Amino acid sequence: MEYISLGRSGIKVSIIGLGAWQAGGKAWGADVEDENILKAIKRAYELGINFIDTAEAYGNGHSEEVVGEAIKEIGRENLVIATKVHGAHLRYNELLKAAEHSLRRLGVKEIDLYQVHWPDPWEQIPLKHTMKAMDQLYKEGKIRAIGVSNFAVRDLEEARKYLSATDIVSNQVRYNMLQREIEEEVLPYCKKENITVIAWSPIAQGALTGKYDINNKPFDDVRRGNKLFSDHNLKEISRLIPVLGRIARTRNKTITQVALNWLLREGNVVPIPGAKNPKQAEENAGAAGWRLDDQELKEIEEVLKGISLDYF
Numbered sequence: 001m002e003y004i005s006l007g008r009s010g011i012k013v014s015i016i017g018l019g020a021w022q023a024g025g026k027a028w029g030a031d032v033e034d035e036n037i038l039k040a041i042k043r044a045y046e047l048g049i050n051f052i053d054t055a056e057a058y059g060n061g062h063s064e065e066v067v068g069e070a071i072k073e074i075g076r077e078n079l080v081i082a083t084k085v086h087g088a089h090l091r092y093n094e095l096l097k098a099a100e101h102s103l104r105r106l107g108v109k110e111i112d113l114y115q116v117h118w119p120d121p122w123e124q125i126p127l128k129h130t131m132k133a134m135d136q137l138y139k140e141g142k143i144r145a146i147g148v149s150n151f152a153v154r155d156l157e158e159a160r161k162y163l164s165a166t167d168i169v170s171n172q173v174r175y176n177m178l179q180r181e182i183e184e185e186v187l188p189y190c191k192k193e194n195i196t197v198i199a200w201s202p203i204a205q206g207a208l209t210g211k212y213d214i215n216n217k218p219f220d221d222v223r224r225g226n227k228l229f230s231d232h233n234l235k236e237i238s239r240l241i242p243v244l245g246r247i248a249r250t251r252n253k254t255i256t257q258v259a260l261n262w263l264l265r266e267g268n269v270v271p272i273p274g275a276k277n278p279k280q281a282e283e284n285a286g287a288a289g290w291r292l293d294d295q296e297l298k299e300i301e302e303v304l305k306g307i308s309l310d311y312f
Contacts, residue, residue: 001048007169009145017051019272023066024059029220041070043278047285055084064105082113090125095133115147131162172198202271208259227311260287
């Protein structure tokens with residue numbers, strides 16, 4: 001496994017992390033079981049993955065509790081734990097309370113990376129209050145590093161102004177072959193400012209695994225209404241899958257591993273695919289330790305240029 005530093009924090013994380021949204025309950029399907037999630041986390045750790053990302057929003061804290069059980073079994077010193085404060089808890093005092101609840105559910109005294117899950121578009125809580133609370137948690141030693149999630153460049157720039165003790169080390173955003181909006185502004189800014197990009201939905205909620213087509217769609221609560229799985233979009237994506245499959249066979253890898261490895265070409269991107277079971281954790285880990293070459297990247301890019309997704 002390869003490791004990189006989260007921004008300028010000095011915290012070393014595996015280049016492939018493990019997202020724990022699926023540990024929130026049955027939203028990702030009836031086949032999600034806490035016991036299997038725990039086995040997946042332990043298997044990921046055995047293969048060198050030390051970076052686990054969760055959030056209080058996942059199953060109203062259940063995901064954090066499952067990760068907390070994994071911490072007990074694996075050992076606190078062996079894992080880098082990231083969690084996120086709910087977008088509805090961004091007032092100063094509410095955020096401090098939310099952090100205490102997360103610490104308790106995780107069973108830890110310090111969160112390695114505490115992130116704002118999303119900017120608040122409804123209550124219009126000024127970022128000044130939110131970031132001052134994050135700053136306070138850092139000063140008190142309850143968090144080791146501050147991150148954000150789903151922040152545009154304008155949000156990042158404003159949030160950073162209100163930190164006095166440290167800087168933002170990461171921005172967790174959606175990023176995969178099919179959804180590349182961050183490449184226009186967010187990714188260049190984060191590269192320039194040494195802010196690590198944590199890529200959620202790195203395999204487009206499974207659309208980049210080769211598993212789904214117009215006759216076989218996911219129907220769990222999370223993906224049932226996702227326009228990515230419309231007939232039109234699945235037909236468009238079906239033009240890409242054979243290319244990824246050919247590269248995967250040549251590399252003795254899977255389509256999923258090729259899709260994850262494609263994200264590593266940027267250098268400062270850490271994908272956090274989920275895993276419902278140990279087999280999926282093994283597949284995720286197999287995306288590290290190698291790189292797609294220039295010709296393979298060119299072949300993929302040529303196909304991507306011709307794909308037109310419709311979210312209307």
